[in-house]
Amino acid sequence: MLSGAAKRKKKKNEEEQKKRQQGALQKFLSGSRPTAVNLLESAEPEAEPGPETRPEDAVEDAAGNAAEDAVGPSTSAPSQKDKLMEEQQPARSEPNIVLQQEPLDPERVLTSYPSDPAKWDQIDDRMREYFALNHPCQNIGDFSASQRKYGDINRSLTKEHFFRKKLNGETLSRKWLVYSPSTGTVFCYCYQEVDKESFILLDDHAIASLIPKIGHRVKFQKQHKELCYEDGCRRTFEYIRSFQRHVLQHPFPEQQNISSEQCFRGGTGASVEGCSVPISAQMQDPDISDTSEAPTEENEDDECWDELEPETLAERIALFLATLRSKSAQTYSAVSFVVQQTSSLISDIVNSLQRKTLSLFGKLGHEDDPRVQELVSDFEAAASPFRGLESDFKQMQYFAKSGNFIHPLEEALPGVSFVQRRDSATGTVRQVAVQDVFHRVPLKPLLTKLLETQDILDVIFTWQQRENGVLLDFYDGEYCKNHPLFSSDVSVPLLLYNDDCETVNPLGSKVAVHKLGFLYFTIKCLPPQLLSRLSSHFLVAVYKSDDAKTYGIDSILLPVIEELKDLEVNGISLNTPRFKGKMRFSVAQFCGDNLGLNALLGFTESFSSNYFCHICKAHKTTTRTQTKEDVTLMRNEVNHAEDVRHANLSETGVRRDSVLNNLSYFHVTHNQVADIMHDLLEGVGPYELKLVLSSLIEDKHLTLEKLNFRITSFDYGFPDLKNKPSCDWKA
Incomplete structure (x- = not known):
């Protein structure tokens, strides 16, 4: 098993070998067919130390602790240019080898090579593609122009900023850093190929990680523009989020439908043939010809990518509102305030532009043109983007009508509650009986909507069909x-998953009065990068905790269980480009805190009981000394049925036969999961860690000062920086 450093060294050697082979091939071709030489490739200097060193070699020499500073290629190379121009002689009678059909002007390549990144805005798309294939010169040399003074502190760029030294002594070069001698600043040369299927799944943090950062010693500027290669689009974007939204507008390639018979391959779950074909493979290979008809100039003029029709504009506004409402820190009153202020701001801006535009058309004598009148209508529509979505009621109405909002159902409980209501006519207060209810989200339409989402089935099937022999997920286990x-x-x-939530101050007088219980579900066959997101957890039901105590949790679970039974037998019918057929569902496990889990599964809700565990039948006195599992004490369907018939809580720990046992593929004795957060991270884990550290310090294996220093100096990484523990531990 190779280490990370060994893998990088091996990869580096392979890349160097490829470069040497390419150099030999270029020399052979340039000697036999001078007119067929790729002028872009021939414009590169030879990979020998000196003033004509290639940028890649300069970086590698510096990374290897070279004694002298590596410098970039000189922009003046008359000998190389004259040599290329003299080689433009009639070709021999050998087979014609064409490496580039439209070579760039060699004089322009050699004399106008913009080694200074501050001048990159002067190059065209073909030169940008050249930079994409060949890293530009880093200009590692004189950094006098980078000197900055901050108060009494002088700072400047050094050669060390272009390299990173790891703890194991390995030195890595930051090839994406390019220095500008004219401005004294550092530019980020960011270029990374990401296929479309992976690009769609990137979150904000992953997209931001594509652009590396350095410290505060240098000024950082981004000079890179994203270029879309889909279907010959060639649009450029300055913002990565705009580029991501644009890529999603391109249709996916046509692929064969997959039936339910083709999806399963037995044993470890579902398997789909052809699901992991990279979508970007065709667009990245220039030699693969596209059989579709190439767009003409007229088609390109007719298709406006930035044009927003009224329906599209409404969808964009609805998406904006839905995203805003999904933030847990945003109240509905705050959303309404944002809508009002944003609408006023956009209206002022659009009206100002409308007046200037109409004034210009009036001076030009085009105010009566029908196209101008149509433009006026567009201005008026753009000035009121939130029209029809101003209030909370209208927003929810639009979401429900669009089919993207699954309206919750109100389920009645067996009893009523009496509340005080004031009579508006007489002003007197009287007691009114109100039906006790809880709300749940129907699972069938929700699961259908989720699984018909673009690419979600591809992700699920690809994750299910892996076979690596490692226990990573629920599908890898024997259960x-x-x-x-x-x-x-x-x-x-x-x-x-079940848990309760206190909606008021837990130290106030209203504690437990407004306490709510929530039931969630997650699709367990999602890959970890999706399963770990909060957006992958979906609400099933919400109820008052007092109602669960009054009527029993089974009265709340019963409607949910009935729908789950239907999903076990009939499932849902899916009709997607990748899958057509019936898909069935069942409960794999229930998770939650121990108190809530025991209540759901029908066991005792007191942990001072004789038999409090829902997994085994060990007595509480035995659990205080038992350190190994006793399989004879494990609960199963047989002894659980006997305990239910026995109906003695103190001798069995079973309170009732849970309604969950009505499911065809689930039984409460099969539920052997524990919530790591309640049991370890917020449970016994901190106490055990405290005892272990105390023992190590007492035995002189570790000092408290060294422990505090290690906690302070540890590299926690970006995800855990906000959770860095305090280091003022005392004995």
Whole structure:
């Protein structure tokens, strides 16, 4: 097993070998067919140390602790240019080898090579593509222009900023840094190929990580523009988010439909043939000819990518509002305030532009042109983007009508509650009986909407079909492999989670009065990068905790269980480009805190009981000394049925037969998961860690000062910087 440093060294050697082979091929071709030489390639200097060193070699020499500073290629190379011009002689009678059909002017390549990144805005798209294939010169040399003075501190760029030294002594070169001698600043040369399928799944943090950062010693400027290669689009974008939204507008390639019979390959879950074909493979290979008809100039003129029709504009505004409402820190009153202020701001800006535009058309004598009148209508529509979405009621109405909002259902509970209502006519207060209810989200339309989302089935099937022999997920365990549904049919496991939430001050007088209980679910066959997101957790039901105590949790679970039983038998019918057929669902496990989990599964809700564990039947006195599992004490369907018939809580720990046992592929004794957050991270973990550290310090293996220093100096990485622990530990 190679280490990370060994893998990088091996990769570096392979790249150097490829460069040497390419250089030999270029020399051979240039000697036999001077007119067929790629002038872009021939414009590169030879890879020998000196003033004509290539940028890549200069960086590698510096990374290898070269004694002298590496410098970039000189912009004046008359000998090389004259040599190229003299070589333009009639070709020999050998087969014609064409490396580039339209070579660039060699004089322009050699004499106008903009080694200074501050001048990159003067080059065209072909030169940008040349930079994409060949890293530009880093200009590692004289950094006098980078000197800055901050108060009494003088700072300047040094050669060390272009390299990173790891803890194991390995030196890595930052090839994406390019220095501008004229401005004394550093530019970020960012170029990374990402296929479309992976690009869609990138979140904000992943996109931001494509642009590396250096410290505060240098001024950082981004000079890179994203170029779209989809279907010959060639549009450029300065912002990565705009580029991502634009890529999603391009249709995916036509691919064959996959039936339910083709999806399953037995044993470890579903498997789809051809799901992991890179979408960007065709667009990245210039030799693959596209059979579709190339767009003509007229088609390009007719198609306006930035034009927003009224329907499209409404969808964009609705997406903006939905994103704003999804933020947990935003109240609905704050959303309404943002809508009002944003609408006023946009209206002022558009009206100002409208007046200037109409004034210009009036001076030109085109105010009566029908196209001008149409433009006026467009201005008026743009001035009121939130028309029809001003209030909360209209927004929810639009979301429901669009089909993207699954309206919750109100389910009645067996009893009523009496509340005080004031009579508006007489002003007197009287007691009114109100039906007790809870709300739940229907699972069928929600799951259908989720699985019909673009590419979600591709992600699920690709993750299910992996076979690496490592226990990474629910599908890798023996429970799933032996499950009667998950191991023999196209199915999706669901993980349900239950927890309570206090909506008021936990120290106030209203504590537990307004306490709510929530039931969530997650699709367990998603890959970790999606499963770990909060957006992958979906609400099933919300209820008052007092109602669960009054009527029992089974009265709340019963409508949910009935729908889950239907999903186990009938499933849902999907009709997507990648899958057509029936997909079934079942509960894989229930998760939650121990108190809530025992209540859901029908066990005792007191942990001072004799038999408090929902996994085994060990007595509480035994659990205080037992350190190994006793398989004879494990709960199963047989002894659980006997305990239910026995109906003695103190001798069995079973309070009732849970309604969850009505499911075809789930039983409460099969639920052997524990919530790591409640049991370890917020449970016994901190206490055990405290005892272990105390023992190490007492045995002189570690000092408290060294422990505090290690906590302070540890590299936590970007995800954990905000969770860095305090280091004022005392004995």
